[in-house]
Amino acid sequence: MDAQIEVELNDNSKGWNGMELTVIGYWGAFPAKNEATSGYLLRHKECAVLLDCGSGVLSRLQNEIELEQLDAVFITHTHADHFADAYALEFAALVLTQIGKRTQPLDVYVYDTAPESLHFAYPDYVRVHAIDTGQTVTVGEVMFTFQETIHEVPCCAIKATSPEGQSIVYSGDTGFCPGFVEFASNADLLVLESSFYEVQKGMMSGHLTAGEAGKVARLAGVGHLILTHLPHYGEHQQLKLEAGHNYKGPIELAHSGLKWSLQL
Numbered sequence: 269m270d271a272q273i274e275v276e277l278n279d280n281s282k283g284w285n286g287m288e289l290t291v292i293g294y295w296g297a298f299p300a301k302n303e304a305t306s307g308y309l310l311r312h313k314e315c316a317v318l319l320d321c322g323s324g325v326l327s328r329l330q331n332e333i334e335l336e337q338l339d340a341v342f343i344t345h346t347h348a349d350h351f352a353d354a355y356a357l358e359f360a361a362l363v364l365t366q367i368g369k370r371t372q373p374l375d376v377y378v379y380d381t382a383p384e385s386l387h388f389a390y391p392d393y394v395r396v397h398a399i400d401t402g403q404t405v406t407v408g409e410v411m412f413t414f415q416e417t418i419h420e421v422p423c424c425a426i427k428a429t430s431p432e433g434q435s436i437v438y439s440g441d442t443g444f445c446p447g448f449v450e451f452a453s454n455a456d457l458l459v460l461e462s463s464f465y466e467v468q469k470g471m472m473s474g475h476l477t478a479g480e481a482g483k484v485a486r487l488a489g490v491g492h493l494i495l496t497h498l499p500h501y502g503e504h505q506q507l508k509l510e511a512g513h514n515y516k517g518p519i520e521l522a523h524s525g526l527k528w529s530l531q532l
């Protein structure tokens with residue numbers, strides 16, 4: 269069933285033009301030294317949204333914005349490399365509210381079969397919502413939609429669409445999935461997991477090799493590809509080469525602070 273939810277913006281002075289995505293963390297499994305696992309900051313005009321909140325994200329996020337500026341958080345699944353800092357973020361919301369920097373609870377959307385059993389403890393400061401793939405959530409002027417992916421646990425991909433028609437799709441974790449290709453169709457930017465090298469193809473399920481990531485980008489006809497959720501071994505440039513065999517558009521390897529923006 270289609271449904272619409274509108275998130276009220278926290279009252280802070282902000283103002284970013286166009287839609288911009290910043291990589292906060294991009295490592296799979298655990299963060300490299302002084303780095304973070306999955307976390308992406310999406311900004312548009314008055315709106316600041318965090319996509320995933322893995323290990324190390326909360327600290328590194330403060331290189332980009334003040335935590336009180338966050339309006340909402342979307343979490344693709346509850347594996348620690350996407351979720352570990354969410355409870356620390358709850359304490360941040362609590363303290364920032366108590367010292368007068370936040371004026372309303374932080375909305376946290378989680379894709380999980382039982383979000384009520386998660387260990388958030390302070391509903392006055394963090395409002396936890398289940399992500400429903402039939403639902404649209406609007407934060408500021410940006411519309412968020414969702415699509416289940418193929419992974420070890422329930423996981424969803426996220427699409428952000430601006431009123432100007434720009435779209436950014438973030439895969440979360442996924443294996444090769446025709447439904448996801450359709451969901452990502454014609455996105456201006458696809459932030460896509462690329463957990464493995466081609467030599468590992470078929471050895472792991474619920475994740476993509478770089479070649480598969482390139483294939484997804486080509487089939488979806490996206491404008492730009494960022495490879496992320498990168499492994500702790502091998503040469504990452506090899507991932508870019510392998511994706512490039514299947515996708516001829518622009519490809520970048522995620523790194524901390526990488527920004528992609530479409531100005532108006």
Ligand SMILES: [Zn+2]
Pocket residue numbers: 345347419441
């Ligand atoms: Zn996962």
Ligand SMILES: [Zn+2]
Pocket residue numbers: 296297347349350441497
């Ligand atoms: Zn992961």
